Amino acid sequence: MAHARTAAGVAAGLLLSGAAVLAAAMPATAGTDPSVGPNPSSSPSTTDYPPPEEPTLTAQIFQPECDGDVPYLRYAVIATGTENTTVTITWINPSGDDVVQAGLPMSGRVLWPGAVVDASGAPLDWPGWRLEGGVWVEGDEFDWVRPSVDVKLEVNPELTMTAAYPPSSPGCATDPPGTTPPEEGDPTPGTTVPAAAPADGAPPADGAPPATPAAGFLPQTGAGVAGLVAASAALVAAGSVAVTVARRRRTDH
Incomplete structure (x- = not known):
């Protein structure tokens, strides 16, 4: 009987050990719900970056000068x-090729x-004029840059x-010497424009006040001169009569 019990106990122990081994080998599915997906919070997060800055361009100085x-x-x-x-810098020609000045510093002048100009910076030519036979004549291939022109500044x-052509002043001329800057649209291209310098005694320009005579000055009109001649003749005649009377008195004595 004792041997039988021992054999039965050994068999039961072997069965329990086998069951434990099988249980350990099987996947642990207890306590999990197959309908539940992965936790979204466990996925890697992305960093929110601000949108890139929009490029801007500002002109601090835009000044025509002479x-x-x-x-x-x-x-x-x-x-x-x-x-x-x-x-x-692009000078925009409305009816032809533009003038492009590339690779310039962010500030300066052109x-x-x-x-x-020559090597020393002295002027040799001006836009809108050409030299023919020693005379400056209005009209050349750069008429379009005056009196104003659109200018594009590009950096990306x-x-x-819009730039206005700098006007001449007493201290700085933006036109050839001996010329007068024309009014817009006048004169027509190809017309010479000499400097206006009336000589002494020339009639005053339109709108200029007439010269005022000095004090005591009397205009010598034709009637005035005739009157002076008549008065002079009368004085001469009176003198002749006086001389004749004096001679007669001496003769009577």
Whole structure:
């Protein structure tokens, strides 16, 4: 009997051990709900970056100027949102090729298109004029840059502004010497425009007040001269009569 019980106990122990081994080998599914998906909070998150800055371009200085009788455009621009460090200036021709000045610094000044200077900066030519036979004549291929012109400043982005041709002044002329800047649309191209300098005694210009005579000055009109001649003749005749009477008195005595 004792041996039988021992064998039965060993068999039961083996069965329990096998069941434990099988239970350990099987996947643990208890306590899980197959309808529940992965937790969204466990997925990696993405960082929210602000949108890139929009590039801007601002003109701090945009000033036509005259220096040494030469027309210039002075400028200074500030750009944001770009790594470009140079500016391109384009003079927009409404009816032909533009004038492009590329690779310029962000501030400085440039010659007005059509203006020409020598090595020392002295003026040789002005836009809107040409030299023919020693005479400056209005009209050339740069008529379109005056009296005003649109100018595009480009750094990426770009900016377009209107520049007025700098006027002449007593201290600085933006037109050839001996010429008068024409009114807009007058005279017609190809007409010489000499400087107006009336000589002494010339009639005053239209609208100028007439010269005022000095005090005591009397105009010598034709009637006045005739009167003076008649008065002089009367005085001579009276003198002759007086001499004749005096002679007769001496004879009577």
